[in-house]
Amino acid sequence: MIKVYDKTEEIWIENEIKNLSFSKKVALVFPNEYKVASSNLGFHILIKNLSLIGQKPVRFFFDKDINDFISYDTNRKIRDFEYIFISISFENDVENIWNYFNKTQLKNNNIIVGGSAVTLSPFLFMDFATNIAVGDSEEYFKNFTSVEDLEFINSAYVKEFFAEKYKLEKKSRFNFLEKKIDSKLLYEFKSNLNSKLIEFNNKFNKTSDTKTPAYSIFITKKSAFTNYFLIEISRGCPFSCSFCTMKNLYNRYRLFDLDEILEKLSIGYSKTKNFGLISAATPPIKYIREIRKNFPDATLHFSSLRVDSIDEEFLEIVSTLNLKTLTIAPETALEEIRFKIGKRFSNSQIFNFIQNAAKNGIFKFKFYFILGLKALNPIFDLAQCELAIMEEAKSIIEFIDQAQSLIFERYNRIPFFSISINSLIPKPLTFLRDYNFINLNLYKKVKEFMRKEIYKRKNIAIEFISYKEAKKEYLYSWNFVENFNLNNNLYM
Secondary structure (H helix, E strand, O other): OEOOOOHHHEEEOOHHHHOOOEEEEEEEEEOOOHHHHOOOHHHHHHHHHHHHOOOEEEEEEEEOOOOEEEEOOOOOOHHHOOEEEEEOOOHHHHHHHHHHHHHOOOOOOEEEEEOHHHHHOHHHOOOOOOEEOOEOHHHHHOOOOOHHHOOOEEHHHHHHHOHHHHHHHHHHHHHHHOOOOOHHHHHHHHHHHHHHHHHHHHHHOEOOOOOOOOEOOEEEOOOOOOOOEEEEOEEOOOOOOOOOOHHHHHOOOEEOOHHHHHHHHHHHHOOOOEEEEEOOOOOOHHHHHHHHHHOOOOEEEEOOEOHHHOOHHHHHHHHHHOOOOEEEEEEOOOHHHHHHOOOOOOHHHHHHHHHHHHHOOOOEEEEEEEEOOOOOOOOOOHHHHHHHHHHHHHHHHHHHHHHHHHHHHHHOOOOEEEEEEEEOOOOOOOOOOOOOOOOHHHHHHHHHHHHHHHHOOOOEEEEEOOHHHHHHHHHHHOOOOEOOEOOHHHHO
16 A cells, blocks of 8 residues: 655655656565665665666555555555565564465565575575575676566575474474473574574575675655665674674675765765764774765764774764764673673773763763673573573673763763663574573563662663564574464563
């Protein structure tokens, strides 16, 4: 269905794409809402590449209010298109696709699914997709001039590839859903699936050698980043954090050419002065200097900053950008655990960083923490796990107290801290894949403790990521599903 929408709120960056008519046979589906899709560069890459072969895709987004897909480009339905491309970045969005295809009668449609969620969990999509794409989408569009000639991975082959896993998974799934899973059986299952995923990615994960960074094809005030022109500074990550899938997702770290970045920024600059620099690693200081030099009145937004990659010069430049908040991801306040997971910087380094930021006029910080990096180690029994999780929680409170005190003592001002707490999601293709998922009662206990402690303090906001959504993400990543559904009793 088409939804009432003011087209003037959408500004296309390149006239060549803007002036193309929408395709009559190609749809591009993003199984989350418009504001998320419009800030997703993977989605923008597909719009560009399909447009370059003359098929500007009709876009569809998921509308939670009506529990269905909508389009601002057409009155037609998804099923009316011969080629249906689906871009999916988050495992939890798969249920929106499942629900649609379960209730929709299709007629020989070609359904091609790609995105980071597909690269990490290809088995979630093989029962409804015709083909899947794994890795960098640019590689699939190399030297092709028509949508009919594009070649992807046939889903029938994917199903055959994971057939051995399916036999084991059926038994494991039943026991897991009944909460009778044997730890040895679960370990065996996870090891087998992880090995198959590594083999699959080694064989099919395409890594692009493109010199051109991905960037926004259109901007809108309805985006999660209002009227921001987003551009990749790098792809992949130079680090190997043990809880993170990034290293396996992109194979290698690639820093894009500075001249290419400046050229694309100049195109975006004609439409907006807001730039979002997308990079898993902190951009090199040289890049920031040149961007600042070429676009002195631009507002820059960074992804999370890595403390051990930033010096005082970087902070001095950042202080001129009118940033209201700096984002840091210590993950844990326990230094020994932080070093073990691959983030080799101390609490003292973090404290020095935020004090230098305060010296440059920045007094708002967002911190990301993960609960369970110590406690969910499978060697612990439930009692040991509870002791360890409370140790993690208390260390975060102590960390916050010390950080605020240091700034207050020096500047006579209490900084504002926004704290985001997530539970560890032990996923395939990570070093912590064999860790446990936190027990709901224990999660509630530590959540209540931290809320009470934070309530006693000033200038601190705390947010806990939904337990239900985190558990669903865990279950999807290991394919603990039955007939396109999760067992509700498992995570409620």
